[in-house]
Amino acid sequence: MSAFSTARTRATPRWNLRQREAVLFYLCIAPWIIGFLLFYLGPILASFYFSLTEWDLLTPPKFIGLANYARIFTRDPLAIKSFKVTLVYTLAYVPTDLAFGLLLALLLNRKLRGIGVFRTVYYLPSVLSGVAYVVMWMWMFNPQHGLINTLLSYLHIQGPRWLLDPKWALPSLIIMSLWGVGRSMVIFLAGLQDIPNELYESADIDGANLWHKFWKITLPLLSPSILFNLIFGIILTFQSFTNAFIATNGGPLDSTLFFVLYLYRKAFEHLQMGYASALAWLLFVIVLVCTLVIFLTSGKWVFYRSVEE
Amino acid sequence: MASLKSTIKASTELDTLQPGHWRRNIWNLVIYLMLILGSIMFILPLFWALSSSFKSDYQVMQYPPQWIPDPIRWQNYPEALTYVPFGRFALNTLIIAVGAITGNLLSCTLIAYGFARLRAPGKDFLFIVMLSTMMLVEPVRIIPMYIEFKALDWIDTFLPLIVPAFFGSPFYIFLLRQFFMNIPRELEEAALIDGANRLQILWRVILPISKPALAAVAIFNFQGVWNDFLYPLVFLHNQNNYTIALGLNFFRSSYTVHWGYLMAASIVALLPIVVVFFFAQRYFIQGITFTGIKG
Numbered sequence: 051m052s053a054f055s056t057a058r059t060r061a062t063p064r065w066n067l068r069q070r071e072a073v074l075f076y077l078c079i080a081p082w083i084i085g086f087l088l089f090y091l092g093p094i095l096a097s098f099y100f101s102l103t104e105w106d107l108l109t110p111p112k113f114i115g116l117a118n119y120a121r122i123f124t125r126d127p128l129a130i131k132s133f134k135v136t137l138v139y140t141l142a143y144v145p146t147d148l149a150f151g152l153l154l155a156l157l158l159n160r161k162l163r164g165i166g167v168f169r170t171v172y173y174l175p176s177v178l179s180g181v182a183y184v185v186m187w188m189w190m191f192n193p194q195h196g197l198i199n200t201l202l203s204y205l206h207i208q209g210p211r212w213l214l215d216p217k218w219a220l221p222s223l224i225i226m227s228l229w230g231v232g233r234s235m236v237i238f239l240a241g242l243q244d245i246p247n248e249l250y251e252s253a254d255i256d257g258a259n260l261w262h263k264f265w266k267i268t269l270p271l272l273s274p275s276i277l278f279n280l281i282f283g284i285i286l287t288f289q290s291f292t293n294a295f296i297a298t299n300g301g302p303l304d305s306t307l308f309f310v311l312y313l314y315r316k317a318f319e320h321l322q323m324g325y326a327s328a329l330a331w332l333l334f335v336i337v338l339v340c341t342l343v344i345f346l347t348s349g350k351w352v353f354y355r356s357v358e359e
Numbered sequence: 360m361a362s363l364k365s366t367i368k369a370s371t372e373l374d375t376l377q378p379g380h381w382r383r384n385i386w387n388l389v390i391y392l393m394l395i396l397g398s399i400m401f402i403l404p405l406f407w408a409l410s411s412s413f414k415s416d417y418q419v420m421q422y423p424p425q426w427i428p429d430p431i432r433w434q435n436y437p438e439a440l441t442y443v444p445f446g447r448f449a450l451n452t453l454i455i456a457v458g459a460i461t462g463n464l465l466s467c468t469l470i471a472y473g474f475a476r477l478r479a480p481g482k483d484f485l486f487i488v489m490l491s492t493m494m495l496v497e498p499v500r501i502i503p504m505y506i507e508f509k510a511l512d513w514i515d516t517f518l519p520l521i522v523p524a525f526f527g528s529p530f531y532i533f534l535l536r537q538f539f540m541n542i543p544r545e546l547e548e549a550a551l552i553d554g555a556n557r558l559q560i561l562w563r564v565i566l567p568i569s570k571p572a573l574a575a576v577a578i579f580n581f582q583g584v585w586n587d588f589l590y591p592l593v594f595l596h597n598q599n600n601y602t603i604a605l606g607l608n609f610f611r612s613s614y615t616v617h618w619g620y621l622m623a624a625s626i627v628a629l630l631p632i633v634v635v636f637f638f639a640q641r642y643f644i645q646g647i648t649f650t651g652i653k654g
Contacts, residue, residue, distance in 0.1 A: 071477050074557055078473030081466040082489065085526020090492050093503035100502065107506075154397070157390055170640060171398045175405075177636050177643065180586035181604040182628035185611050186408045189618055195420050197407040203422075229404065236644065285494055292588040296608060310498050317502050318593060327502050334499040341494055 094334070100327035107321050118328035129329065131304055132312040135220065136288060139308070143224050144283040151234030151279065156268075158235070159242040169239070176232030184296040187226040188213065191297075213298055216305040223293055223306060234279040241275030242268070270353040277352050281341055288337050309333055405629075412436070412622035419618045432619065439610075439620035440627060447599065448606035455520045455602065456584040460577050462524030463531050467576060468569075470527045471535035472561050476547070493529040497589070505593055519594040520584070531576045538572035539565060575642040582632055603628050 065073065076083075101118055103111035122129045158169050175183075190197050191212035199209030210218045249267050258266070269276075291310040294300060300307035300315075309329070317326035406426075411419055412435055413428045440446070474486055508519040542565060550560050566573070584602075591602045601609065607628050614620055636643065 068478070072479035075473045075477035075479035075482060078477065079470045079485065081525065082470045082527040082532065083485075085466075085523060086488070086492065088507075089500065089504065089523050089526065090495065093500040093507070094495075096503040096506070097499050157394055157397075160387070160390060162387060162390065168394045168398060170637075171401055173640075173643075174633070174636060175401060177582055178586075178629050178632055180588055180628075181607045181611070182625040183586075185607065185621055185625045186404055186629075188611075189411060189622060190404055190407065192618070195422070195424070195618070197403065197424075200422070200424055229401070240644075281494070285496065289496055289498060291498075295588075296611070313498055314589075318505075323502055323506070330496070330499040330502060334496045337494075337496045 097327045097334075098331055100324050101331045102328075103324040105322075105324040107323055111324060114324070118325050119332070121325065122328060122332065128304065128307070129312060132307045132309045135305070135307055136290065136309040139220060139224065139290065140284060140287040142220075143227060143287050144280065146224065147228060147231055147234055147283055148276065148279055150228060150231045152238050152272075152276075154231065154235045155238035155242055156264075158239060173232035173236055176230040176236075179230060180292065181296055183229075184226070184293050187229070188297050191222050191226075214302060216301075216303040219298055219302060219305045223290075223297065226293060226297070234283065237275050237279055238272065241272045245271045273352040274354060277344070277348050281344055284340055284344070285337055288333065288340075408622045409626055411618055412626050414619045416617060416619060435619045435623040436627070439617075439623040442614065442620065443598075443606055443610050445603070445606060445610075445624065445627065448601050448603045451517070451600060452585060452602040452604075455517050456581050458517065458521035459524040459584050460580045462521060462526075463528055463576060463580050464573060466525050466527040467531040467535055468561070468566065468573070471532045471539055472557075472565065474532065474536045475539035476544075477557070489529050489532060493533070501589070501593055508594065513594075515595060515597050515600055517595075517600070520587075520590060524580075528580075531580065534576060534579075535569070535572055538569055542568060571642065571645055574639065575645055578635060578639050578642050581635065585632055 100111065102113060102115055104114050104118075105111035154172055158165060158172065193199055193209065193211040193214060196212070198212070202209040212218050212222045245268065249271075250263060253263050253267060289310050290308045291314065294306045294308050294311050295314070298306040300311050310333070313326050313329040313333070316322045316329060410424075410426055410428060413431045413433065414425070414435075415432050418425060418428055418432070474482065474489075504519070505514070508514055511518075513519050513522075546564055546568075547560050550564050555563070586604065587602070588604045588608070591605050595601060595605060598606075598609065607624055610624055611621060
């Protein structure tokens with residue numbers, strides 16, 4: 051606080067108004083700049099350096115060039131497997147989440163009585179993430195006494211062993227995460243409420259049906275929200291860790307061994323800090339490239355209304 | 360033409376039970392049915408967990424299951440919560456949450472105000488850098504941060520989970536910046552003419568009208584700390600320092616067959632967020648609206 055007044059009084063005689071404002075700006079954001087160097091840029095660069103070393107935390111890091119990266123691609127089938135698991139999960143989960151989120155938002159955007167209650171019900175699970183959420187779902191998926199197989203048994207269906215079955219474990223995690231679809235739903239809902247009603251009214255006059263209105267009005271005007279959900283969905287899903295760590299610990303038969311779970315094991319269980327850093331950097335680059343590609347191609351399908359402000 | 364007009368009217372009409380629009384009413388009925396069916400699916404996991412949390416080990420395995428347990432086994436709660444020191448875990452989590460929220464409110468307001476109101480060379484570039492850190496893959500930071508905090512001898516203290524908050528968090532900075540941008544400049548200009556400095560303006564003019572945005576930051580931050588798992592897992596090892604998430608995970612790995620206990624502990628761990636959600640739902644929604652991510 052005092053930094054403000056001293057900088058100000060000292061600055062007054064020498065600096066003009068604009069310069070003083072600039073100095074004040076940099077003083078205001080100084081915490082962020084320091085934090086950025088200490089907790090973002092520094093760690094990212096350090097992580098790249100570590101990725102070129104062999105390091106067990108006990109002895110000093112030994113520089114080994116790109117050997118860690120070579121190891122990922124040539125001598126570590128588990129790393130490749132964990133990447134495939136993550137990729138399959140992302141490709142299955144993100145579009146499903148977007149589709150359900152959009153569907154729910156469309157249903158909930160109608161002006162019906164009691165719609166607020168429905169919005170609350172669908173949104174609530176998405177604020178509950180973490181261990182309790184996962185433990186609850188482990189009980190849902192329990193093959194003998196869980197709710198899902200109990201309900202299936204009423205229909206005379208023998209449910210699978212869910213999290214314990216290598217074929218069903220990954221789909222189980224997808225179902226588990228879809229309970230949190232409210233996150234993308236709310237963003238779609240905010241986007242929908244921004245679409246002016248007049249557009250639909252004039253479409254009605256032109257005799258457009260629901261299907262046309264959806265494809266010609268709703269979807270194009272919602273494309274910024276779709277882009278947002280797509281990018282954040284991909285970034286978050288590529289980093290999935292907690293759910294699998296708790297529910298399956300990567301099993302059965304490594305069928306849910308997510309990339310970050312593998313990275314965590316290498317770093318904090320096997321103390322291979324150098325190798326784990328190489329895995330982290332690989333993930334960083336992959337997600338960065340994915341995000342950039344989506345951004346750069348988004349000009350073709352994302353429709354921005356002319357600037358109104 | 361008349362029918363056309365009435366269709367338009369109906370589409371903007373709040374009252375769904377108006378006679379004569381049977382097609383619209385059937386459509387609404389279908390939507391209601393879908394919403395009700397979906398709601399049941401969304402509520403069932405919570406209901407099932409709550410119901411199981413009042414069951415004995417024997418009741419949990421009964422088939423067909425009792426939806427409302429008879430007898431209700433209230434003891435699950437005190438018993439589960441004393442198996443491992445959940446009170447301690449909750450206190451630890453609260454300490455971290457209060458520290459982190461304080462840090463974020465102090466730093467993010469200042470940083471956001473700078474980005475929202477002050478002109479300086481390099482500002483746009485720095486803003487883009489800040490936004491891009493929101494999209495950062497967290498695991499790339501965690502190993503160097505672990506080493507950083509280990510060198511400071513901060514492992515197994517709450518400091519790694521609190522101190523970074525005093526340097527701002529990109530999402531909260533962005534949220535507050537968007538909110539500040541929408542405050543009319545005239546409010547500040549009047550105070551500037553009266554001779555107030557920028558800090559006084561921030562404190563006396565901006566912050567009092569920014570309560571909803573500050574509340575949104577505090578709530579998001581509380582939710583984040585309460586649910587966080589990876590960072591506490593890496594930074595806290597001693598059981599005395601466990602957060603509620605680590606404690607629940609420890610409890611799960613040790614008492615995995617006692618589903619009644621596990622559900623009781625899970626319900627208690629979920630409860631604070633559910634309560635905050637019901638009292639502050641509008642802040643959750645507003646937080647999303649403030650950031651203008653709707654496009």
